[in-house]
Amino acid sequence: MPLIALIGPPxxxxxxxxEALGGRLDIPFIDADEEIExxxxxxxxxxxxDLPPQEALSILSKTLAExxxxxxxxxxxALPSRIIEVQDAGELLSGLRVVFLDVDLATSFPRTGLGAPRPVGFVTPRSLWHQMLIERRPQYTSIADNTIDVSGATIETIVEQIVALALIKPV
Structure with missing residues (x-):
């Protein structure tokens, strides 16, 4: 069974x-954010x-390689959403089955905690979030082997879609 790497926006x-996929396949789950910390x-x-962008990306790249x-x-x-900013991301992920969890604004924005009522302004957190989703999508798809639209889907449905890719065998 190949190693499975999940990528996508926050x-x-x-x-x-x-976590659910690891449990379904009875294999370990690693949260890269926790491991990086x-x-x-x-x-x-x-x-x-807290760090200049280049220094942060250098630490991220080095630690992810380890x-x-x-x-x-x-x-x-589960890889950090910033994996697409790492210069050698494609090379770093070679040998892994990379699955991009694509998500829409309506599903992701409420999960961020930014959905609380805000004063009306020219730039809203929602519009910035939407712009980020649109801009990053091509970067995620460029390093992914497969894309799954997780918008509005249950965790069980998403896990079964990944298993059904026929790239991995369920237990």
């Missing part, structure tokens, strides 16, 4: 789907806010 459900000392938030090199033969890993 709030696509990578961790939730990864454990190994580097940086949370996803601190990498995004994590991917240490993966067991059979595993599911």
């Amino acid at each position: 709030a696509a459900g990578k961790t939730t789907v990864g 454990r190994r580097s000392g940086y949370t996803p938030e601190s990498l995004a806010v 994590i991917l090199g240490d993966l067991p033969a059979d595993a599911v890993i």
